Amino acid sequence: MTRSRKKQVHLAAHFPGVNNTTVWSDPNSGSQTDFASFVHFAHTAERGLFDFLFLAEGLRLREHRGQIHDLDVVGRPDTFTVLNALAAVTTHLGLGGTINTTFNEPVEIAKQFASLDHLSGGRAAWNLVTSSDAFTGENFRRGGFLRPEQRYERAAEILEVAKKFWDSWASDAVRADQAAGVFVPDEAISPVDHRSELFQVSGRFGTPRSPQGYPVFLQSGDSDPGREFGAATADAIFSRHGTLEAGQAFFADLKGRMPRYGRHPDDLKILPAATFVLGDTPADAEERAAHVRRQQVGPQTAIAFLEQVWGRDLSAYDPDGPLPDVDPDPENVSITRGRVRHERDTVALARQWRELAESRNLSIRELIIETSARQSFIGTAAQVAEQIDSYVQADASDGFILVPHLTPGGLDEFVERVIPELQDRGSFRTEYTGRTLRDHLFQGDTPATRDLATRDLHHPLHPRESGLSAH
Amino acid sequence: MTPYLAVELDGAGRHPAAWRLPDARPGELFTAGYWTGLAQLADRAGLDFLAIPDSFAPPAEGQAGLVRGRLDAVAIAARVAPLTRTVGLVPTATVTHTEPFHLSKAIATLDFVSLGRAGWQPEVSGTQAEADLFGRKEWSDGPPPADTLWRELADAVEVVVRLWDSWEDDAVIRDQATGRYVDRNKLHYVDFAGEFFSVKGPSITPRSPQAHPPVVLRLDHVEDELEALPVVGRWAQVVRIAAPDLAAAADARARVRDAVAAAGRDPDEVAVLLDVETLLADTPDQAQATLAQLDGWHDGPGGTEHGTLRILGTPVALADLIEEAVGSGAADGVTLVPLALPSGMHTVAEGLVPLLVQRGLRPSAPTPATLRDRFGLARPANYFTEARA
Numbered sequence: 001m002t003r004s005r006k007k008q009v010h011l012a013a014h015f016p017g018v019n020n021t022t023v024w025s026d027p028n029s030g031s032q033t034d035f036a037s038f039v040h041f042a043h044t045a046e047r048g049l050f051d052f053l054f055l056a057e058g059l060r061l062r063e064h065r066g067q068i069h070d071l072d073v074v075g076r077p078d079t080f081t082v083l084n085a086l087a088a089v090t091t092h093l094g095l096g097g098t099i100n101t102t103f104n105e106p107v108e109i110a111k112q113f114a115s116l117d118h119l120s121g122g123r124a125a126w127n128l129v130t131s132s133d134a135f136t137g138e139n140f141r142r143g144g145f146l147r148p149e150q151r152y153e154r155a156a157e158i159l160e161v162a163k164k165f166w167d168s169w170a171s172d173a174v175r176a177d178q179a180a181g182v183f184v185p186d187e188a189i190s191p192v193d194h195r196s197e198l199f200q201v202s203g204r205f206g207t208p209r210s211p212q213g214y215p216v217f218l219q220s221g222d223s224d225p226g227r228e229f230g231a232a233t234a235d236a237i238f239s240r241h242g243t244l245e246a247g248q249a250f251f252a253d254l255k256g257r258m259p260r261y262g263r264h265p266d267d268l269k270i271l272p273a274a275t276f277v278l279g280d281t282p283a284d285a286e287e288r289a290a291h292v293r294r295q296q297v298g299p300q301t302a303i304a305f306l307e308q309v310w311g312r313d314l315s316a317y318d319p320d321g322p323l324p325d326v327d328p329d330p331e332n333v334s335i336t337r338g339r340v341r342h343e344r345d346t347v348a349l350a351r352q353w354r355e356l357a358e359s360r361n362l363s364i365r366e367l368i369i370e371t372s373a374r375q376s377f378i379g380t381a382a383q384v385a386e387q388i389d390s391y392v393q394a395d396a397s398d399g400f401i402l403v404p405h406l407t408p409g410g411l412d413e414f415v416e417r418v419i420p421e422l423q424d425r426g427s428f429r430t431e432y433t434g435r436t437l438r439d440h441l442f443q444g445d446t447p448a449t450r451d452l453a454t455r456d457l458h459h460p461l462h463p464r465e466s467g468l469s470a471h
Numbered sequence: 472m473t474p475y476l477a478v479e480l481d482g483a484g485r486h487p488a489a490w491r492l493p494d495a496r497p498g499e500l501f502t503a504g505y506w507t508g509l510a511q512l513a514d515r516a517g518l519d520f521l522a523i524p525d526s527f528a529p530p531a532e533g534q535a536g537l538v539r540g541r542l543d544a545v546a547i548a549a550r551v552a553p554l555t556r557t558v559g560l561v562p563t564a565t566v567t568h569t570e571p572f573h574l575s576k577a578i579a580t581l582d583f584v585s586l587g588r589a590g591w592q593p594e595v596s597g598t599q600a601e602a603d604l605f606g607r608k609e610w611s612d613g614p615p616p617a618d619t620l621w622r623e624l625a626d627a628v629e630v631v632v633r634l635w636d637s638w639e640d641d642a643v644i645r646d647q648a649t650g651r652y653v654d655r656n657k658l659h660y661v662d663f664a665g666e667f668f669s670v671k672g673p674s675i676t677p678r679s680p681q682a683h684p685p686v687v688l689r690l691d692h693v694e695d696e697l698e699a700l701p702v703v704g705r706w707a708q709v710v711r712i713a714a715p716d717l718a719a720a721a722d723a724r725a726r727v728r729d730a731v732a733a734a735g736r737d738p739d740e741v742a743v744l745l746d747v748e749t750l751l752a753d754t755p756d757q758a759q760a761t762l763a764q765l766d767g768w769h770d771g772p773g774g775t776e777h778g779t780l781r782i783l784g785t786p787v788a789l790a791d792l793i794e795e796a797v798g799s800g801a802a803d804g805v806t807l808v809p810l811a812l813p814s815g816m817h818t819v820a821e822g823l824v825p826l827l828v829q830r831g832l833r834p835s836a837p838t839p840a841t842l843r844d845r846f847g848l849a850r851p852a853n854y855f856t857e858a859r860a
Contacts, residue, residue, distance in 0.1 A: 024645055024652050033677050035553070035584045059572070061658070061673060068655040068673075075638065075653070075677045078573075081580035084549035087503065107527065107604045108569060115543035119503045119550045138671035139572045174540065176490065176497035181768060183490060183497065184539045189530055203604040204529035208501055208540040300650035 009392045009427045010269050010399030010441060012096070012236075013045035016407045017056045018073045021275060023295040023405045030408050032073050035085060040408035042086045045093055048415030049429050051440040052094025052125055052216075053086065054401060055079045059100055060136045063337045064304055065313065071301050080112050087120035094437030096125030096218055101155040102132060103140045106201060109158065110165035113215045114207040122211030122436030127218035127238070128229075130155045135337045150198075152225040157198050159217070159233060164192045165205040166214055174208050184208075216437045231257035235441060236269040238401055242376055247272060247396030269398040269441055274376035274388075276402065278413050282379055289378045292405055293369045302365035305372060308336050309346050309353070319365040323350075323357050376400075384414075385421030392427065474797040474832055475709075475742055475804025475846070477561075478819060479522040480509055480812065482538045485748060488768035489811035490538050492761070496813065501542060503550050509816050510551035513558045516820035517837030519845050520559030520590060522687070522711075522806060523547050527565055527601045536768070545577050545591075552585035559842035561590035561687050566627035567620060568596060568605040574627070575634035575674055582679035587841035589684040590709070593628055595620040617695035625702045626665040628686060632706075633661040635683055636854040637673035659855040681843045683851045685709055690727065691746060691779070704730030708848060711806050713746040713779040720745045720780070720801040742846050745802035747792065748781040750810040751818035755784040765810070779808070786822035794832060 015038065016022035023029060031037050045053050057079045062069040079097035086095055095116065099109060109126075117124040130151035134144025146154055173188035193202045219234035221227065230237045231254055241250040247270075255265035277292055279285025297305070299319035307314050310324060311332030317324055328346040357367045377384045391397050404410025422428035434440060482500055483490035490497035499505040513521050525544035531537060544562035552560060560581065564574050574591075582589035596602075597620055602610040614620075639657035646654075661672035688703045690696060691713035703710055710727050714720035728738035752758040762783055766772050782789045789807075796802045807823075809815020827833040843850065 025647055025650075029645075033583060035586070039553070057675075059675065060671075061675060068653070068658055070651045070653045070655045073652055074658075075643070075675055077583050077676050078576040078580035080543075081545060081549045081577050081584060084546045085553050085584035088507070088550055088553040103570065104573070105568070105605050111527070112543050112546065115546040118501045118542055119506075119546055121503070138669070140570055140670075141668040143669075169540070174498070174501065176500075178491045178493075178495075178497065181491065181536045183535065183537060184530070185535050186533060189539070199606055200608065201604060201606040203600055204532070205604075206527060206530055206539075206541055207543075298650040 006426045007393055007398075008429065009388060009422055010236075010271060011048070011050045011428075012052045012054050012094075012271055012399070012401040013041065013048075013050050013411055014054045014056070014273065014401050014403040015041055016073070016404055016410060018058065018062070018076060020072050020296050020301050021403055021405055022073045022407065023292060024073050025295055025298070026406060028409060029406055032407055033075065033077055035082070037408035038082055038086060039089050041411060042090050042093060044409075044411045044415050046090050048411070048419045049432060050093060051399075052096045052123070052437055054125075054127070054218075055082060055097040056127075057098040057100070057129075058136075059103055059131075060139055060337075063135075065307065069304070069336070071298070071304055080116060083116055083124070084119055087116070087123065092123070092432040092435065092440075094123045094125055094216065094440060095120055096127060096216065096437075098127040098129045100136075101128050101130050101158045102146055102151065103136065103142075104158075106158050106161035106199065107165060107205070110162040110205065111207050113162070114166060114210045117210030117212050117215055118208075122438070124210070124212065125216035125218055125235075125437055127220065128155055128159065129220070133337075152221070152229050154198055156229060156233070157196060161192075161194050161199055161201055163214060164194055166209060168192050168205045169207075169209040171209050171213065212436050212438055216441065227254060228257060230254060231263070231268070232261045234268055235438070236271055239270055239272045239397070241272055241396075242274070244391060244394060244396045247391060248394065251395050251397060267442070271399050271401045272376075272397050273403055274400040275405065276377040276384055276414060276418075277375050278379070278381055278384060278417060280380065282383065285379045285383075289375050292375070296405065297365060297369045297372065299365055302368040305368045306364055309349055311346060317364060320363045323354050323364055323367065381417035381421050385418050385425060388418075389422060389425050389427045472797065472803070473834075474793050474802075474827075475519050475744055476793075476824075476827070476833065477520045477522055477559075477744060477804070477806040478513055478518055478816065479524060479746075479806055479808045480506070480816070481524045481808075482541065482812070484809050484811035484815055486750075486762075486765045486769070486810040487537050488765045491768050492765070492811055492814065494814050495811065497538070500538065501540065505813075506547050507551050507554050509813055510555050510558065510560075512813075512816045512820045514555040514837065516824045517834060518558050518819075518824075519804070520561045520588075520842060521548075522592060523560070523562045525563040525565065526594070527568070527596060527604055528598060529600050529604065545581060548581055548589070549584055552581065552588070555585075555588075557588070557837040557839050559588045559590055559845060560585055561592050561685075561842075563592045563594050565596045565601075566593045566624050568601065568607060571627045571630035571668065572634065572670055572674070575631040576676040578631065578684050579635055579674070579676045579679040582681050582684050587680035587843075589679070589681065590687050590842050591684055592687040592689065592711075593624055594689065595624050618698040621695065621698040621702050623667045625705065626663075626667055628702070628706045630661065630663045630665075630668075630670050632683055632686075633663060633854060634670070634672055634674040635678060637661050638676075638678045639853055639856060640678050640682070643677065678853075681841050681850065682853070683843070685842055685846060685848065687711060690723065696726075700726065700730040701734070703727060704732075704734035704736070707731075707741055708843075708846060709742045709744060711744050711746055712802070714801075715778045715780060717780075717796055717799060717801040719778075720796065721799065724800070724802060740848065742803040744804045744806045745796055746779050746808055747789070747805045748779050748808045748810055749789060749815060749819070750781075750783050751786055751789060751815070751822055753785065755788070758783040758785075762810070786818060786826050789823055790826040790830065790832075793827070794830065
């Protein structure tokens with residue numbers, strides 16, 4: 001096999017989630033919950049030689065104007081359980097998911113990710129998501145216990161404690177030496193003791209070190225503390241910076257922060273979320289894209305989007321009519337709960353939207369389609385491959401996490417048509433060359449491997465130095 | 472009646488030295504292949520379910536000769552689910568330090584990925600060592616008494632089951648005309664507020680194929696039976712008992728049935744399965760010799776569960792015991808606990824099950840069914856629609 005010197009594109013597959021990107025009204029839309037949908041999606045991603053599949057998770061159903069939001073897909077199965085089951089029907093595909101750092105405890109996260117990594121042969125990835133809201137906390141023992149400014153403090157520390165658990169077993173602890181009667185030497189398991197304001201955790205961890213040592217760490221926070229956390233700890237970052245220039249700025253910013261943490265820029269992959277629509281011709285693709293956008297922004301969804309900005313009930317307005325002439329209620333910022341919110345000046349935004357609608361004669365629905373739902377890549381397979389490759393070669397990203405709009409078949413066409421184009425360009429693998437997700441992301445030169453090598457030399461309790469090895 | 476037949480799969484088997492047997496696979500205990508192989512044997516043999524133990528208990532110190540380390544039981548069950556077709560999958564889930572909300576969606580999802588074969592075995596964690604791993608501050612004066620632990624378990628089970636009902640079966644409507652994916656009148660806040668936690672709901676996971684995967688509870692610790700019985704009576708669909716002989720088992724089964732009746736439920740809807748430790752061989756002498764070897768490695772009789780029936784001998788002896796246990800009303804079936812694995816699973820699948828089939832005590836071929844179907848349990852009504860009616 002010839003190894004191209006060209007920078008390689010990394011792709012991840014985001015199972016369609018619980019927002020209006022996912023089109024449930026299409027005749028080809030299947031179950032969001034049945035395991036068969038996940039199997040279909042995973043098989044497509046693995047056939048396409050993707051680095052990993054990704055499942056998002058939110059721990060409380062979204063609400064809009066005090067009621068459960070009913071216009072988008074609602075509900076999904078448990079992340080760990082689906083990923084473990086998918087490990088049974090795939091062989092190479094990485095298996096990643098969001099696990100909240102606020103409403104889980106380190107010892108169970110450590111055990112669950114170590115188990116997934118063992119049972120998948122080293123394919124686990126953890127997207128660390130922080131939350132502090134009392135709204136989600138109402139589903140958990142501790143309620144809304146965390147101050148917002150402590151979100152990343154807790155996330156960083158939960159990661160630190162989880163790593164202590166994972167590191168507490170030497171990588172060759174399990175000897176299973178029948179002749180010597182030694183299954184695991186005592187010295188191969190070190191007690192963990194971590195005491196701080198947030199955690200008081202101590203004891204011996206119950207699960208052996210897994211194939212990857214640590215799961216691959218994913219991050220998506222865009223705030224300054226979020227970026228800092230990502231630069232310090234993440235293996236891959238999901239960004240939202242879609243344009244070439246914004247992507248390049250984010251890429252440079254993140255990678256520029258890494259040396260402070262003793263990390264090489266290649267140790268982190270930047271993977272913006274991206275949507276796509278393919279067509280046989282450019283015009284065909286544009287037509288399909290417009291159709292999908294209308295599916296994503298139905299009349300009721302258009303009004304709901306508007307209400308998020310206006311902060312008031314706009315159900316009396318005609319989605320095919322003009323924008324409201326009243327101003328937003330700037331006080332009512334909690335009209336939608338259970339989804340990520342970004343602080344913004346709603347009065348200014350409303351003014352901007354009204355100007356745009358007036359100048360182009362847009363209805364409410366047309367305006368929301370225009371401002372919210374434009375796909376990242378639209379074109380023929382060759383065009384989309386060219387766009388993806390050019391972003392990556394220009395260091396606007398290291399690849400993308402693709403978010404199809406249909407479950408479960410939304411990735412099929414991409415894998416059949418775009419992947420071969422990327423391969424022809426010499427920018428994408430033609431086979432999996434490693435077994436673990438770290439292999440896929442870093443071609444064997446993995447940060448964790450280096451950690452382990454260092455640890456093997458310096459860990460005072462490492463069995464190789466303890467003299468307990470059989471023979 | 473047909474005896475229920477389950478097997479508990481714990482590492483290399485319950486005997487602490489089992490991993491040293493020549494046909495053990497100790498180097499594979501933490502791999503998917505090991506668990507898949509065992510589960511597929513059970514699946515082909517038509518067992519009712521596999522019980523997969525779990526605990527956060529730290530590995531014992533000073534015991535280099537013991538199997539130490541375990542994987543998450545729900546994870547193992549999920550991993551083997553797509554590769555099996557008929558066997559029920561019953562992981563242990565600790566409820567003392569964990570979140571009922573997470574457990575509810577994990578077991579419901581196990582039900583989705585197994586197409587209706589999930590159950591779960593909730594357990595309390597009573598040791599300080601487990602509390603310290605979680606860092607539970609309120610345990611700084613030591614573990615609470617058994618009645619507190621079991622009250623919390625009962626609350627956890629109640630929340631899990633309510634969350635399973637927090638979605639009605641037909642909540643997803645995909646109504647094009649109104650643009651609504653769900654009918655939110657069919658989603659319910661559970662609004663549970665109890666002594667240990669409060670949970671708002673609804674679940675983030677829709678109602679699963681069985682709606683309520685069966686609750687399996689162990690009643691095999693004499694020291695907390697008093698505290699456990701009311702919870703068993705209220706919530707269990709399957710109860711695992713341990714007893715030194717069939718007379719004691721019959722007494723335990725009667726206590727379970729009384730507790731079920733006291734909770735206002737029909738005792739015939741709760742199956743009582745007797746734990747039986749097994750080490751099977753072609754002759755009793757061979758089984759004894761293997762045990763002697765295991766005990767020798769362990770420097771004494773293998774630390775097995777106190778007061779648990781044990782069959783050291785041939786598949787015929789075990790089949791006789793099962794027939795007698797069920798015929799005499801001592802149990803509705805058995806949970807076999809092999810002293811050694813994977814050999815103990817092979818002897819069950821290849822030795823015991825064909826005998827039971829010959830005697831008409833087991834079906835001749837495994838049939839696809841949900842775990843509730845296997846125990847004759849109808850799909851349950853929804854708590855919230857019942858409440859509305």
